[in-house]
Amino acid sequence: MRKTKKALIIGCGVAGPAAALFLKRAGFEPVVFEAMKGHDDYEGLFLNVGRNGMRVLDELGVDGPIRQDGFEMRVMSFRSGTGKLLGNIGEQTSEPHGVTIKRGFLHRILREEAQRQGIPIELGKKLLDLQMTADQVTAYFQDGTSATGDFVIGCDGIHSKTRSIILPNAAQPSYTGLISFGGFTHGRDIVREPGIQHMVFGKKAFFGYLVKDDGEIYWFGNMNYPGTPTRKDLQAIPASQWRQTITGLYRHDPHPVPDIVRRTEGEFGVYPIYDMLTQPAWHSGRAVLIGDAIHAVSPNAGQGASLALEDAMVLAKCLRDIDGVERAFARFQQLRQERVERIVRYSRTIGQRKHATNPIQVFFRDLLLPHFLKSAGKHSHAWMYDYHIDWNEKVPAEG
Ligand SMILES: Cc1cc2nc3c(=O)[nH]c(=O)nc-3n(C[C@H](O)[C@H](O)[C@H](O)COP(=O)(O)OP(=O)(O)OC[C@H]3O[C@@H](n4cnc5c(N)ncnc54)[C@H](O)[C@@H]3O)c2cc1C
Secondary structure (H helix, E strand, O other): OOOOOEEEEEOOOOHHHHHHHHHHHOOOEEEEEOOOOOOOOOOOOEEEEEHHHHHHHHHHOOHHHHHHHOEEEOEEEEEEOOOOEEEEEOOOOOOOOEEEEEHHHHHHHHHHHHHHOOOOEEOOOOEEEEEEOOOOEEEEEOOOOEEEEOEEEEOOOOOOHHHHHHOOOOOOOEEEEEEEEEEEEEOOOOOOOOOEEEEEEOOOOEEEEEEOOOOEEEEEEEEEOOOOOOHHHHHOOOHHHHHHHHHHHOOOOOOOHHHHHHOOEEEEEEEEEEEOOOOOOOEEOOEEEOOHHHHOOOHHHOOHHHHHHHHHHHHHHHHHHOOOHHHHHHHHHHHHHHHHHHHHHHHHHHHHHHOOOOHHHHHHHHHHHHHHHHHHHHHOOHHHHOOOOOOOOOOOOOO
16 A cells, blocks of 8 residues: 655645645645735636636546636637627537636635645645755755645746746746736626627727626736736836826727726736746656646637646546655656647737738738637537546556
8 A cells, every 4th residue: 555645735725726626635635835925816807717727626526616706607709809709619509618617716616625635735835955865855945934745736827936936947927918908897788698708809909798687797918018018017107107007908899898998997917927848858757747837828719727627637536546756746747748839839829810900901800700600619619628537547557
């Protein structure tokens, strides 16, 4: 019998608590260490959990509250900056592509389930360093404390400290040239269309919105932004200035876009978009990386959270079924790399298509997009959404 192995999990976003839950089920003893001192459940706007990611939440038994609070997305409806319908992907009667949910709510549901199952989550534990021996790893935190376990899983997001420690020569995330922003509002006069997420190729910037049954509106936009801004750089710009700039961007776009932006309640959330296409190594010694820490995907494909969830489940299966931590990590990378890289590339391509700005590009995009949407509709992205992981199926040692 394998003796219980203690897993140090760095980061309590999406991948961290999900990995902890699957590892506990597989007989390990996980502990989660999160840098933040408290949880900000309003951080980070909203995201889509694709039906591939929903299957993982389903396996964890936490899909109920996500479906209840979220917005099941069946149709993506695209319009040009003049208001002309360019086409739809999906139908109102079709299976949902996924569920759109506030990012902080997804974090909360996963974290609370981990706590409910007695998994310790330690806050204010910002990882600074790791030291590994042949059979153990010690994590050192900014508050002067440390923790020792059998292996460590870096779930600390796109700017992962774990990655910089274990793979100091790893490629850095690349800035896509775009920033993302958005917010929430209410509008009784704006038509509610269950299951439909609207996408508008605005005159100056891309815009997406949905209206929930209770009238709450979630919206986001993207625009080109120079340099290589960090989140802090963007946050240093006063909120009033962002409001003015973003309202100006959409002033001449079709109804209800300008109204939604103008009525936004509270501050706009603004984020730079980075992604990370490929990394040759995902692990070193007794440490491995999952989620955004090793393959960040831009938000265009709506797959970042889903891939982090899939990673968590596949890694726990590998650790359960394969003898030797390092061999399990290698098998995990082998099972996941091709799929996640394909999705990161796909998401990048959508981003480029969205951001035609000169009139000739816009003309051709509006001309060709209906054909592209028709063919996309036919294929329904089954390769991305219909990915199944069976918890009970044993991972073979060789693939
Ligand atoms: C604006 C925006 C929109 C997005 N839209 C979508 C979308 O539509 N669909 C989608 O699937 N994804 C979307 N994403 C991406 C999605 O949020 C991520 O892909 C997903 O959260 C990845 O999960 P993760 O657990 O790997 O990383 P994260 O959720 O980023 O979690 C990382 C955690 O690690 C902690 N941490 C960081 N450094 C340390 C340290 N040194 N020590 C300890 N803890 C640390 C952080 O505080 C955080 O809690 C979006 C992201 C943003 C910012």
